[in-house]
Amino acid sequence: MANHPQPEVITIGPGDPVAAVVGGVHGDEPSGVWGIRRMVELIEEGAVELEHAVRFIVANPPALEIGKRFVTADLNRSFPGDPEGIGEAWLASVICELIEDIPTLTLHATRSRPTPFGFADHDDERGIDLACRLSLPHVILGDATEIGSLGACGSVITVEAGPQGSDEACEAAFEFIREFLLATGAIAGEAPLKDPIIYEGEAEVPKPPGETYEVLAENFVKVSPGEVYARVDGEPLVADEEFYPILMSADGYDDILGFRARKVAESLSELRARQAGSSSGG
Template structure:
């Protein structure tokens, strides 16, 4: 039996009661966020507001595994009495960040550029995402309604590719930008501000069962037209029945899917708020 006292690792820096949080290692095999946090703290910043820095899944991180009993990013809000470690951790992480604007750092196999994910109806998350140097902002609720972002006030960011050194630098920039925008750090990092685009995912792109010879042809966030091939394998081409925008498509990121089908919502915060939040902009 595992230690049922397992909990996230939480450290607070700065004066006052923390209303901001930076979360890393939701998945234990994604160390980029923790390395970026270490860089931020090693520079000796003078915090002007209190910030919680949270290692979400310490046991999976120690084992360098995505999860030990479940995928932590699919079991929110969790259960403090569950037999699965990740469900207990989800409940504790939900409580730890309940009163905080939060950015959670992830990495992906799909794209080297940062992508932000928010929950439908969460005005604050959309506003936080708009502060970050991120191009695509994606509403993930139609497909993944038990992710960390569903707890409210949380933006989950794929900072770059798994285990790529430049992903750490991008994650550090994202953290510093968030903390500066929220008044916790005095100086903003120099950065390139990409043009924001807003999308929502609505379905999964399934992999052919039993076929490992596939090759992706589509590029993430570039629309695929009806009848266009988005992948090929020894069995032939996979073509789109209807147009879609590929989101987090990769050959190795998931066991049973390539990624997700998405659609464009607009190019402004107001477009996103009108589409996802009651009362809109």
Template sequence: MRVREFGDDPEVAVVAGIHGDEPCGPDAVEALLDDPPDFQRPVKFVVANERALERDVRYVDEDLNRAFPGDPDAESHERRLAHRLLAELDGCATLALHSTQSYAHPFALVDTVDHETAGRCARLPVDAVVETADYAEGRLISYPGTVEVECGLQWSEEAAANARELVTAFLAATGVLPEDAGYERHDVPVFRLTGKVSKAPASRHEVFVENFERVEPGVPFASADDTEHVAQEAFYPILMSAEGYEDVFGYAGERIGELSEFEREERQESGGASSTSVRSRSSIQ
């Protein structure tokens, strides 16, 4: 694990290289640090799984982003690394950079959408925000202050360019860089994961639908060889692709509102006004 700090006791961190086969994050961090700007508050940059990056593999022993909180005495390289990384990020507002095989444009994932995470995500150039809820076990995202971003398609030049833009925007949103260096505040839809979409072993898998676009009941959304999977109820595909995961196509989700609603709701509650929790909605919009 490689760490570079600017200033004393940083409370903001950028993490790249959690997966060794996702080079867009390390490339973005290295590009920024080749000629570091004047940071307005302390910050640290972490390239996590150097061993996997050197081998151009996702992980050495196990998926680092399923190994938290880790164990300093574990035999697994990633489980030991998870323990060290958590200690390094303790108390930090953290941006974790990833890439995916499911969607070409950036989107953010958080454990829970609240006023703080909504405010930061509103300053990021993302298409959507996903609340992972009960599907973050073992992942860095389950720890307070963490925003994960999927920068784009794995190994693509676009993902690398997006990663650089996302880092700058996050640093501006957290006061590390001047506000005008960042991304203009904007509103995007918020989704919540509701379940995994299983994938049976097959010689050929296909996905017929687009991520974040509503799938109606009765519509075929994927296939394993000649067996079609048909939606039993409406859902939004999230992180869904033919080859991204071994045993699932991805996730089903529901749309639970717009990012601005979460910021507004928090302000109303803090001011004593009554409001209905956006997160309590069960209908898919």
């Protein structure tokens, strides 16, 4: 029998889970796991009281143990997974079942600046609403199924909580968990709309072959046509059309510089008004 990796699952509180929180999808981003452990500790001490159960998942313990992004394959490109597969493919299928039908927050850290920001699926109205109740200045909509991220399994908000390897990311991860539990009603209290700027992810920004990379564009700051947004070995990369850079960094990925997006609304109310307008207009 194959020696399958197992996620660590802590389901705590009364009744069926109304929220799931996933950390450690990438083994070199332990801040989400720190946030989960802190929250579980506070719940067990009685310092945080749950109205409804929450499922906490440490997604990839073998990768966390070695401090690497993954062991055999990027877990966040492996969903919905394969119950007949091995390593992360199998792990993905197990995690998918654990979050089925439960609104889910998954916590990451990043090398790109600034943080934080979040992602939701563009067809997931509830998820978009929940994302807009977290302290996120930017929310990017996309199609999780296309890239094989956790959102391929259900209603998932992905948050890049803070800088990779920082205490700041740990504290931020904990704070996002607290806000998410409020927004889902798992803990009692208000979770008002924060009205982040909303973007639609469009495409990857390719990374041409080279030795040295410099990204000149700033994430979430508009790049205009004709603007130099990066340099490869000193040679300029020039934008042919307007875009908003997302997750752009010189060293974040091997094969791409990041992603491009377009701004779709300055707030959730503007987004809803626009959707209502476009659907009534046929």
